[in-house]
Amino acid sequence: MKKYSRKKSINLGIGNYLCNNNCIFCVDGEKEKLPLPPADRIFRLLKQWKKRTDSILFCGPEPTLNPSLSDFIRKARELGYTEIRLLTNGRMLSYYNFAKKIVSSGVTELCVSFHGSRSSIQDAQTRTPGSFQQTYQACRNLSVLRSSHSFKWFIHYTYNKFNISDLHDFLKMCLVLKGLNGVNVSAIMPKGRALHYFDVVVPRYTELAERFISVMKKNRDAVQRKREMENEFNIKITGLPFCIMKGYEDYIGPYNELFLLKDPRDKGMKSFARELEQEQIKGPNCKKCSYNSRCAGVWDEYVKRRGWDEFHPVKKQTVQKRKKR
Numbered sequence: 001m002k003k004y005s006r007k008k009s010i011n012l013g014i015g016n017y018l019c020n021n022n023c024i025f026c027v028d029g030e031k032e033k034l035p036l037p038p039a040d041r042i043f044r045l046l047k048q049w050k051k052r053t054d055s056i057l058f059c060g061p062e063p064t065l066n067p068s069l070s071d072f073i074r075k076a077r078e079l080g081y082t083e084i085r086l087l088t089n090g091r092m093l094s095y096y097n098f099a100k101k102i103v104s105s106g107v108t109e110l111c112v113s114f115h116g117s118r119s120s121i122q123d124a125q126t127r128t129p130g131s132f133q134q135t136y137q138a139c140r141n142l143s144v145l146r147s148s149h150s151f152k153w154f155i156h157y158t159y160n161k162f163n164i165s166d167l168h169d170f171l172k173m174c175l176v177l178k179g180l181n182g183v184n185v186s187a188i189m190p191k192g193r194a195l196h197y198f199d200v201v202v203p204r205y206t207e208l209a210e211r212f213i214s215v216m217k218k219n220r221d222a223v224q225r226k227r228e229m230e231n232e233f234n235i236k237i238t239g240l241p242f243c244i245m246k247g248y249e250d251y252i253g254p255y256n257e258l259f260l261l262k263d264p265r266d267k268g269m270k271s272f273a274r275e276l277e278q279e280q281i282k283g284p285n286c287k288k289c290s291y292n293s294r295c296a297g298v299w300d301e302y303v304k305r306r307g308w309d310e311f312h313p314v315k316k317q318t319v320q321k322r323k324k325r
Contacts, residue, residue, distance in 0.1 A: 009055035009083070014042060014072065019062040021089050021126040025158055025201050028061055029192035039068045046076055055083035064092035070105040077106035085109040087156070090138035091131060099141040103149045110153040111184070112138060116162070117169040125162045139177050146179030152232075154181055159208055159237070160188040160201045168215045171235075175219075175226050180233065184253065185212065187239030190301040191279070198305060205302070206310040209244040212237055216248060241298055242291035243314050249291070289313035 017031040046056065056076050063069055063086060076084045086102070090112040093099040103110075114135050116122030122132035142153050155174055157163070163170065167185070174183050187208050188194055194201050216223075216235070227233040236253030237245075245252055282297040289295070291314055298311065 008053040009057055010045070010049045010053060011057045011059055012042065012045065012072075013037075013059050013061070014063045014066045014069065015059075015061040016065075017061050018065065019060065019089070020065065020091050021062070021128045021131055023126050023158075023193070024162075024197055025125065025160055025188055025192070025194040026061075027189055027192040027194065029196070031061075036066055036068075039071065042068070042072055043075055046072070046079055046081075050079045050081065054081050055085070056081050057085040057087060059087040062089060064088050064098075064102075070101050073102065073105035073107050083108055085111065087111045087113070089113045089126075089131070089135060091134040093138035093141055094134040096141050096144075099138065100145060103142075103145050103151050108151055110142065110151065111156050112142070112153065113156045113158070114139065115158050115160075117166050117173045121163055121166050125158070125160070139180075143178040143180070152181045153179065154184055156184045156186060158188055159185050159212070159239075160194075161203045162201065164203055164208060164211050167211055168218065171215060171219055172222075175222055179230065181230070182232070182234035182236070185235065185237040187237065189239060190299050190305075195301055198301075202302070202305075204306065204310060205240055205298070206244050209240050212240075212251075213245070213248050216251065239299075241311060242295045243289060243311050246314065283308040283311060285311075285313045288315075290316040 014037060016034050016036045017028065018033050019026075049056070058069065058072060066072075069086075073084055073086075084107050086107050086109070088110065093102065093110075093112070112135065114122070115125050116132060119130075119132040122135065123129055139155070145151075146153065157167075157170060159167070171183065174180060187205060188202055190198055190202055223233065223235065235251060237251050238253050240252065242249050242252060277296065279300050280297040281300045281303060282292070282295075283303070285308075286292050286295070286297065298308075
């Protein structure tokens with residue numbers, strides 16, 4: 001049997017650049033409405049890329065607004081894709097019958113973007129009243145459906161000024177959601193609207209790291225209990241360099257999709273990893289760091305505004321001592 005790498009994945013945008021949220025940190029920024037990509041074009045792409053990978057991610061802007069989503073998922077399953085994933089803000093999944101339709105179509109993994117433990121925090125970021133209630137209901141629906149359908153589901157938390165102090169309460173909320181397989185904490189990227197509203201949404205990265213480490217320390221036992229009950233529960237953080245995550249480097253996750261198709265209307269395929277690499281840089285002292293070969297660096301736009309003062313190379317001896325503990 002041919003084996004595929006998780007890193008070879010097609011990320012297929014099936015939206016029309018409209019979204020039922022209006023997130024202040026959206027990486028796509030402000031875009032005009034376009035016609036939905038033709039369904040036959042999506043079907044052709046699914047067949048074409050099955051020759052190179054068996055991993056597909058349906059993304060947006062907001063893929064659940066495409067009425068053909070369940071058809072695309074079923075087609076991917078018929079073609080033999082073994083990883084059929086969906087990235088969504090979850091609001092449409094608050095309707096139980098719709099959520100059941102999606103998981104019954106054959107999706108193997110869902111990632112729900114959720115950014116606050118209560119309405120005042122979530123809705124301030126999405127700039128859409130009621131988004132918290134719908135996304136939370138979506139999570140409850142997935143918890144119920146998880147008992148009768150075979151899929152994994154995760155929560156994606158965009159970590160920024162609005163919710164840095166809410167991480168502890170948010171994690172507590174997640175820990176009681178049955179069937180949840182993990183939480184992906186993503187340090188905010190200075191792209192799209194987040195670049196436009198940089199001073200409003202982007203804290204110092206050292207502050208994000210310190211808060212994350214503090215929350216993990218306080219919840220270590222609770223996370224372990226969750227892991228034992230669910231058999232699988234992981235917490236990862238992306239977007240922060242190793243040097244500010246001392247002692248918690250194992251929590252750092254990669255951006256692991258190799259391919260990104262932003263718009264099926266266009267020809268060609270862009271490399272997600274390479275695109276991000278072009279926007280991340282390393283400082284003059286990074287070569288002295290023990291994590292230099294593993295670390296992607298820091299966002300170029302972040303450094304332009306904040307400089308390198310908060311980032312310091314980690315000596316090899318320090319790393320070895322930590323491993324011995």
